Amino acid sequence: MLTRSGMIALILFFHCSLGANTITVGKNLSVKSIAQALTLVKNGDSILVKKGTYHEKTLMIKQSITLFTKESAKIDAQGVANDLLVIFADNVRIKGFQFVNVGVSFLKEAAAIRLVHCKNVIVENNKIDSCFFGIYxxxxxxxxxxxxxxxxxxxxxxxxxxxxxxxxxxxxxxCNNFITGHRDGIYFEFVNNSFIENNKSQYNLRYGLHFMFSNDDGYENNIFQDNGAGVAVMFSRNIIMRNNQFIHNWGGASYGLLLKEISDGSIDKNQFIENTIGIMAEGANRLTISNNKFMLNGTAMDIKGNCLDNKIIQNDFVANTFEVVTNSKQNNNFFNENYWSNYSGYDLNRDSFGDIAYRPVNLFAKITNEVPSATFLLHSPFVRLMEIGEKIFPQFIPQSLMDKRPKIKPYADD
Amino acid sequence: MQNISYSIASDLLKNKAIFIYGSLLAVLGWGMFLIESQPEKTILALLQITLIVVPLMTGIFATIYYYNSAEFVQLLLIQPLRRSSIIWGIFAGLTSGFVLSFLVGIGLPLLLFYPTTASIHLILSGIFLSVIFTGLALLVSTHQQDKARSIGFVLLLWIFFTFIFDGILLWTMYQLADYPIEKSILFVTFLNPVSVARTLVVMQTEAAALLGLSGAIFQDFFGSLKGSFIAILALIIWGVIPYLFIKRKFLTRDF
Structure with missing residues (x-):
């Protein structure tokens, strides 16, 4: 995978090597519309667009050009459900525009900017408002x-x-995009070897980020906040998830991160704060979940019985109502050296790990899993009593789901 | 009438037991906030205290106090006073003593360190539980001559409302898991003042764990203003009905 700066250097080199003209588009100039300018360009040229609002129909870019504006010119589709800008050529760069009002259609997926069969394209510093799809x-x-x-x-x-x-x-x-108010913030289907970094995706109706059938990708340093259902990673392999923040994805069917039929990835150094469910895992295999922080979630991790060989190590679980929930009596995952704020053991040999193993699955969580209406008894003194009994004589919760070396202090405090 | 309740309340406040009760609540209430850095967790701990300690202590103390002041009551009965004003005086005096201890011990730190709607609901629950369990204790005491049996019976009531009731409810839920029983559970809850008090607070604190279909039904009901209102109404009824029985017994009783 090329690094981002490497890719920019390569593309810039390509642009410079051709030697180019710049066509200026403006309301008071001879070239009055971008469509007109596009008929005049050849490979390697640039189009500079002056300030103003341009009502354009679908703009087709078939040459390798740079289309840019320094005064954030506005391109308005006026509610028509057609693509606003379609890029067919390689080495195209689009910079600084405002795209507005691409209409909603149930027949075609109209977008502000569409990239078709091309490579080395850069789309940067644009604002896209009230468009059906943003960048397709x-x-x-x-x-x-x-x-x-x-x-x-x-x-x-x-x-x-x-x-x-x-x-x-x-x-x-x-990278570095700000996304809000759409269905999915970022949607990946059959996309491989790609990287998502430093984006902020919030208040989207469905997922902040959604992977389908995409392999060997990574996302880092993103913030996903208040989305309908957080982030979903489905039917994918080798996804690296690092340093992201999953905040306040809250609601009846909501979670921070949904893992469904995925394998061989890693989830590292993320923060899950105030989600209904922090991580919901169904059919997730061979993942390493480490150094994450789960705080103030309804359920920190819901790990279903069909998840195999995951390693959950060195995470902080702080003040979650339920720490781990599962629907199986077996446990095929490995929990070790996590900090659990509900742990009440001791550390006699002072190695900063508790001497008694900890079972993070709470009896009440198991009960509510079987009888949902029992949620009504949350914090009932009777339930407290049962939990204490279960802790002393474990009978119902999975015997093997335990952390043999629970950390005494949170990793965040080290 | 005011004089009787005033003298009982002031007598109660001088009582060592009520002082210990008040200071126990104060140590727990103020101490929890001072050692725990997360107020969300503290309020849950205080909820447990309110649900377990308040009913137990008020119930037992009210029973003991009633029997210990039997002579004083008899003295009052000789005076040209109406019986209804005497029993009201005892009831009001006892409850105001307990409510005051609760407010100072738990209410004040809650308002100071964590002034939220959840805290206000917890304070309301605490006040109601104090009143209701004083009422239940007096109900038992007025119907029973023997002090030890009364204490035993009050203890049984406490165990029933705090633990056994929810146990039976959970068992029923397991038996009827395949049926849509959420609405019926809502109504059954009103049969237990401790459950009503708990639900009132929990709905204000942690919605997360309560989500899902069943959770949504409870949330819809108790989370709304109408729900809070009905729950508080239920608690008021739980306070009034025992008092009516106490009064009826007290008026006709042969001392």
Whole structure:
């Protein structure tokens, strides 16, 4: 995978080597519209767009050009459900525009910017407001989507589009974007070897980030906040998730991170704060979940019986109502050296790990899993009494689901 | 009438036992906030204290106090006073003593360190539980001559309402797990003042764990203003009905 700066250098080199003209578009100039300018360009040229609002129909970019504005010119689709800008050529750069008002259609997925079968494209510093889809990537390679602000104002999921939608792609880099109010913030389907970094995705109707059938990707340093259901990683392999924040994804069917049919990834140094469920894992195999912080979640981890060989090590579990929930009597995962704030053991040999093993599955969590209406008894003194009994004579909760070396102090305090 | 309740309340406040009760609550209430850095956790600990300690202590103390002041009551009965004002005086005096201890011990630190709607609901629950269990204790005491049997019976009531009731409820839930029983559970809850008090507070603190279909039904009901209102109404009824029985017994009783 190319690094981001490497990719920029390569693309810039390519641009410079051609030697180029710049065509200026402005209301008072001879070239009055971008569509007109596009008929005049050849490979390597640039189009500079002056300030103003441009009502354009679908703009097709078929040459390797740079389309940019220094005064954030506005391109307005006026509510028509057609793509605003379609890039067919390689080495295209789009910079600094405002795209607005791409209409909603149930027949086609109209987007502000669409990349079709191209490579080495850069889309940066754009603002996309009230568009059906924001940036739609169709079979692109080595492209960068960065520093864009994409805002939707959708009310219901069925008629909303995704902010950044990638369908088939390779080596994409999605970074420093701000995304809000769409269906999915970032959607990846059949996208491999790509990287998502430093984005903020919040108040989206469905997922902040959604992976489907995408392998060998990574996302780092992103913030996912108040989305309908957090982040979903489904049917994918080798996804690296690091340093992200999953905050306040709250609601009846909500979670911070949903793992469904995924394998061989790692979840490292993330923070899960105030989610209904921190991590919900179904059919997740061979993942390493380490150094994360789970704080103030309803349930920190819901790990179903079909999850195998995951390692959950050195995480901090602080003040969650339920720490681990499962629907199985067996345990096929490995819990070790985590900090559990409900642990009440001691450490005689002073190695900073508790001497008694800890069972994070709470009896009451198990009961509510079997009889949902029992949630009504939360914090009942009777339930407290049962939990104490269960702790002394474990009978119902999975025997083997235990942390043999629970940490005494949180890792955050070390 | 005011004079009787005033003298009983002031007598109670001078009582060593009530002083110990008040200071126990104060140590727990103030101490919890001073050692625990997360107020969300403290309020849950205080909820447990309110649900377990308050009913137990008020129940037992009220029973003991009633029997210990039997002579004083008989003295009052000789005076040209109406019986209804005497029993009201005893009831009001006892409850105001307990409520005051609760407010100082748990209410004040809650308001100072964590002034939220959850705290206000917890304080309300504490006040109601004090009143209700004083009422239940007097109900037992007025119907029973023997002090030891009364204490035993009050203890049984306490165990029933704090532990056994929820146990039976849970057992029923397991038996009827396949049926939509959420609404019926809502109604059954009103049969137990401790459950009502608990639910009132829990709905204000942790919605997260209560989500899902069943949770949503409870949340819809208790989380709304209407729900809080009905729950508080239920607690008021739980306070009034025992008093009516106490009064009826006290008026006709042969001393």
């Amino acid at each position: 990537i169709e079979q692109a390679k080595n492209s960068i989507i960065s520093d864009n602000q994409i805002r939707g104002a959708f009310k219901d999921e069925a008629s909303a589009g995704n902010a950044i939608h990638a369908w088939k792609g390779k080596a994409l880099s999605i």
